[in-house]
Amino acid sequence: DAKTTQPPSMDCAEGRAANLPCNHSTISGNEYVYWYRQIHSQGPQYIIHGLKNNETNEMASLIITEDRKSSTLILPHATLRDTAVYYCIVGGSNYKLTFGKGTLLTVNP
Amino acid sequence: DADVTQTPRNRITKTGKRIMLECSQTKGHDRMYWYRQDPGLGLRLIYYSFDVKDINKGEISDGYSVSRQAQAKFSLSLESAIPNQTALYFCATSDLGQGYNEQFFGPGTRLTVL
Numbered sequence A: 001d002a003k004t005t006q007p008p009s010m011d012c013a014e015g016r017a018a019n020l021p022c023n024h025s026t027i028s029g030n031e032y033v034y035w036y037r038q039i040h041s042q043g044p045q046y047i048i049h050g051l052k053n054n055e056t057n058e059m060a061s062l063i064i065t066e067d068r069k070s071s072t073l074i075l076p077h078a079t080l081r082d083t084a085v086y087y088c089i090v091g092g093s094n095y096k097l098t099f100g101k102g103t104l105l106t107v108n109p
Numbered sequence B: 001d002a003d004v005t006q007t008p009r010n011r012i013t014k015t016g017k018r019i020m021l022e023c024s025q026t027k028g029h030d031r032m033y034w035y036r037q038d039p040g041l042g043l044r045l046i047y048y049s050f051d052v053k054d055i056n057k058g059e060i061s062d063g064y065s066v067s068r069q070a071q072a073k074f075s076l077s078l079e080s081a082i083p084n085q086t087a088l089y090f091c092a093t094s095d096l097g098q099g100y101n102e103q104f105f106g107p108g109t110r111l112t113v114l
Helices: none
Strands: A009-013 A018-023 A032-038 A045-050 A061-064 A070-075 A084-091 A103-108 B004-007 B010-013 B019-025 B031-037 B043-051 B054-057 B064-070 B073-078 B087-094 B109-113
Touching: A009 A018, A018 A032, A018 A084, A018 A103, A032 A061, A045 A061, A045 A070, A070 A084, B004 B087, B010 B019, B019 B031, B019 B087, B019 B109, B031 B064, B031 B073, B043 B064, B043 B073, B073 B087
Parallel strands: A009 A103, B010 B109
Antiparallel strands: A018 A070, A032 A045, A032 A084, A061 A070, A084 A103, B004 B019, B019 B073, B031 B043, B031 B087, B043 B054, B064 B073, B087 B109
16 A cells, blocks of 8 residues: 655644645555544544545545645634544555554644 | 444453453444554554454454454454553454445553553
């Protein structure tokens, strides 16, 4: 599976959009980009995934560059409860999710 | 009720003891997984199972064993616990036929080996 690079930490003001970047320059054509988050020491939670097109669901939007070498997760109106570690993971439809260290997003009041 | 449950939620044990962590799911998923997480690190895969008769080692299976008693139950055993197995353990499930890898995680078991 392709490796991902994320900033170790980011801050965001409550109510503003949080934009979390991820680089995955070695992604292959059949690999998805997945985003999960982990709030404190709870079990990770799936947020969204995409292959080529931008995706949006009730939690977030995922913007994937045309060359697929990077992506951005957007939380449109961040709340204090969005403070968490966000993991960008690249992988196929098989079993494997490789979790790196992720980005600690802190939403400030 | 939670879809993926883990018992116990917290456990303190001594070096050399055998311990079992249990996971149950009501999602009807075929695939189940055990991960461990050490402080400040991401999750690492210990074992995974695609169905009751299919069990596979992950990246860090040494010192662990598993049992898939039924589609809904997947247990992780530490045969002889050692202090560096102190960690947060997560069980997860996923749907075989979904076409992408959305995994649902349990709340975790915090294990301390003294």
